[in-house]
Amino acid sequence: MAKWGMVIDLDKCTMCGTCIASCHIENNVAIVGPEEAKKNRAIFWMDTITFEEGEYPNARIKIVPRPCMNCQSPQCTYVCPVNATQKGEGGIIGQIYPRCIGCRYCTVACPYTVKYFNWYKPEWEKEFKKALNPDVSLRPRGVVEKCTFCTHRLQKAKEKAKAEGRKMIDGDYWPACAESCPTGAIYFGDLEDINSKVYELHRSPRAYRLFEDMGTDPTVYYLMEGR
């Protein structure tokens, strides 16, 4: 069994925002418009968090890309009343949109606040409609959604490897954000495969996870900035 994980090298990240844009396009994330965005209702499967560290003469800003932490002890799946969010293949936390009752218990239970809710029926402008990805289902109104590590790409990669009569190798399955990152700051792969790049990186002394002490066991690792 694989355990899919992500390593984000903060030294390489330039905060260009390509990961956010590619994620939006890949996963048919709805564009809610400026009115709704002002009400804090914009949806970002991949987002950035701005940490302000220190005080005035020594103040600095640290910006960190934030996908779903994909915890292996996920608070959100513990509380879901209908099993609409659950740990699936390779430890990926998935969402079942047709089953979700929209109680938003998972959104309030997530310590990283990575879950989003469809307050209205998602709509796309004409041009965007043409660009919708047929591999990702469109979400209806009133359900919760979040980053799924582009799990549809895993299905594709598996099928492809099967057709070619080989086992999956490192680099077969990458989510859109990792693939599009211009500086190559986002790595993705099987954390349990000793030949993978992420295996090596996530054991580096620079590696850390968000709120590691909370016991949620995320599979998204960050490589600390060298100062």
Next chain:
Amino acid sequence: MKRADEHFGEDAILFDPIYKPGKGFYVALSVFLAVAGFAVYLYIRQYFLGLGVTGLNRPVFWSFYIVNFVFFIGISHAGTLISAILRLSKAEWRRPITRVAEIITVVVLLIGALHPIIDMGRPDRALNVFLYGRYQSPLLWDLTAITTYLMASTVYLYLPMIPDIAMMRDKGTKFKWLYTILSWGYEGTPAQKHVIEKGMTIMMVMVVPIAVSVHTVISYLFAMTVQPMWHSTIFAPYFVVGAIFSGTAVLLVVMVVLRKIYHLEAYLKEIHFKHLGTILLVMSLLWGYFTFSEYLTTYYPQEPHEMKVFWYKFIGPYAVFFWGMVATNLVIPVLLLSFKKDIKGIFIASICVSIGMWLERLNIIVPSLVSTRLPYPTGFYVPTLTEVGIFLGGIALFCLGYLLFAKLFPLITVWEIQEGREHGIKEVNDRIRSYLPDKKIDVI
């Protein structure tokens, strides 16, 4: 022509709301129906447009509806619980209060139980809870506890009503067919009386742990997450105390109103208010003790995520609600109930507590959500007309339920009052004698 209610003897006034409704009844009925109807319109609009019509956002995913859910279910804890405890402890002053209290429970539970569905993004899929239900989720615990409590308190309200319904079937003039069905052929024979009393005793004993379980699991809804200031071990007793506290306050408000509009001064006397006022005072102090304990344990270790919520409440945007809650739940009621313990003082204290306990639910739910662990930009949650309207609709529905109940059944347990006159006085005399070291008269 004979007066319809002449047969009811000295308790005839209790049947006035049924046989002589008056103009006020129809005015009140139409006002409450209008407000409730408006709320239904708002909900239908929300159903078709989506939850976007509320003021909810990220990270305030839960707010008004869940606050009202906890608040309404909390109120329900006064009725059945107080009535059961008073009956079990053989408190003789319970007689006019029991049914008044039990109706609150049933009506408010029905309204409170609607709120999780109102809050759902997909109410059309609510039955998925049965199809794919995960019993590990605290929401399912809520569902179980609330439905059990609703069943138990409905039965507990209905059983003592049977003798009164039979009385109205035999002596009344209106709705005879209804009372014939509902009285189940009760004739008042000793065997029937025995069965009803036995049933009541069973329900009394059962309803107490069920009531406690309800607010316990509602607190678990929050306490089972890792969110700062929700993840607290004292939440279960804290919520139960708060629930009984708010319930007692609402019971007192309802009693004052009923006393005024149905002229029940002879039944709901000042002494009843004073006794219940003492319970309210004790609950207020107990609530203050829990609140103090909760906030001191948060403050002392200075854990940063918890402190973010703490300051948000103490000096941040929620300071006005937090200190308003302290004033209305602790300062004003304790002062009033200690120094001005007449009906007026108790009424003001109860109104304060009803508002204060609503603020308490708001203070628990919203600040923890706004203070996310990661530094996200968070706005300030402002409810929209939809949320406020549905809240007012809930209150109107409560009044409506009470009004319709009063139109069909006597609000005060008539047979229990009669029993008090016929047997209670002697029984209490005997009981007091049995407490004393006087060996000669040792009855019961």
